[in-house]
Amino acid sequence: GENVEQHPSTLSVQEGDSAVIKCTYSDSASNYFPWYKQELGKRPQLIIDIRSNVGEKKDQRIAVTLNKTAKHFSLHITETQPEDSAVYFCAAAEPGRRALTFGSGTRLQVQP
Amino acid sequence: DARVTQTPRHKVTEMGQEVTMRCQPILGHNTVFWYRQTMMQGLELLAYFRNRAPLDDSGMPKDRFSAEMPDATLATLKIQPSEPRDSAVYFCASGLTGTGVGELFFGEGSRLTVL
Numbered sequence: 451g452e453n454v455e456q457h458p459s460t461l462s463v464q465e466g467d468s469a470v471i472k473c474t475y476s477d478s479a480s481n482y483f484p485w486y487k488q489e490l491g492k493r494p495q496l497i498i499d500i501r502s503n504v505g506e507k508k509d510q511r512i513a514v515t516l517n518k519t520a521k522h523f524s525l526h527i528t529e530t531q532p533e534d535s536a537v538y539f540c541a542a543a544e545p546g547r548r549a550l551t552f553g554s555g556t557r558l559q560v561q562p
Numbered sequence: 563d564a565r566v567t568q569t570p571r572h573k574v575t576e577m578g579q580e581v582t583m584r585c586q587p588i589l590g591h592n593t594v595f596w597y598r599q600t601m602m603q604g605l606e607l608l609a610y611f612r613n614r615a616p617l618d619d620s621g622m623p624k625d626r627f628s629a630e631m632p633d634a635t636l637a638t639l640k641i642q643p644s645e646p647r648d649s650a651v652y653f654c655a656s657g658l659t660g661t662g663v664g665e666l667f668f669g670e671g672s673r674l675t676v677l
Contacts, residue, residue, distance in 0.1 A: 482663050493653065493668040494605070539605060548593055548612060548659040550666065552605040 452477045454542050456553030464561050469530050471556045473540035474522040482543040483516060483523045484550065489536045497538075498525070530560045564588045568654050568669035576677055580642040583672045585654030586635055593659040594637045595666065596629055599651045608652075611637065612659060644676045 453476040463469050475483075484499035500507045500514045500523065507514050511530075516523040527534055537557050541550040567586040575581055587594045595610040609619035609629040619629060626645070631637045641648055651673050655666040 484665070486666075493670050495668070496665045499665070543663040545662055547618075548663050549595060549607055549610050549618065550663060551607065552597075554604040 452480055452542050452544050452547075452551040454540060454551050454553040456540050456556055458556060459554065460557045460559070462559045462561060463530055465530060465532060467530055469527045469534070469558055469560075471525045471538055471540070471558070472522060473524070473542075473553050474520075475542040475551075476521070477542070477544050478518075478521060480542040480544045483514070484541050485512075485514060485525050486539045486541065486552075487536045488539065488555075494539060527558075530558075532560050532562050534558060535560045564667075566654055566656050566667050566669035568652075568672050570672055571670060572673045572675075574675045574677065575644055577645055578643040579676075580640065581644050581648075581674060581676075582641075583639045583652050583654075583674075585637040585639075585656075585669060587637065587654070587656030588667055589635075591656035591658050591667070593657050594631060595655040595657075596637070596639050597653045597655065597668075599653060599671070600649075605653070608639070641674075644674075646676045649674055649676050 456473045481502040486494040487497045488494040511528050513526045537555045539555050540553040569584045593612045596608040598606045608621045611631045614631045628640045651671040653668050653671045655668045657666045
């Protein structure tokens with residue numbers, strides 16, 4: 451089955467800096483790659499996703515890039531703010547398997 | 563604002579006791595997932611159902627865990643007997659899946675502590 455690895459496990463940045471979180475996946479057939487944000491004590495919520503037919507997607511300060519050849523994808527957050535502090539999970543899904551395999555999470559701390 | 567509802571939110575129990583967690587998915591969603599979250603394992607898939615049929619429960623310890631979906635508005639996850647290593651937050655999520663996966667909507671989670 452699919453295996454997703456996520457790095458780094460913790461990331462601390464100054465407010466206004468950029469943050470990058472990287473994930474690799476094992477199954478070349480995977481075609482859907484979402485990112486979820488989980489604030490402390492809350493539920494995970496989708497913030498952005500990308501499908502394998504595109505290489506990049508942006509939504510205001512967040513963007514996701516996908517490199518199918520290398521089987522990795524990344525989350526980019528620009529102009530970070532304290533409210534971006536949370537745990538971020540990447541995930542991947544193989545076609546025909548209607549469930550997500552999640553990475554181990556990255557705890558992002560934005561220092562004011 | 564449609565949400566996935568989970569009960570109980572918190573449960574403290576003694577080792578060996580039975581624990582049942584319940585989930586009401588968002589009306590109209592056809593797929594329901596159970597994930598377990600621990601500090602060490604992240605979000606671990608336990609089981610999921612599509613149109614109430616179990617599709618995969620390979621992530622569950624079969625000897626003590628069972629998952630069912632008796633109707634479209636209720637999914638249950640049962641642990642019997644519970645053990646301290648089962649202490650975790652259990653999330654239910656629902657979504658609308660066709661040929662692939664879409665957005666998952668998570669409940670608030672059930673925090674289980676087994677003493």
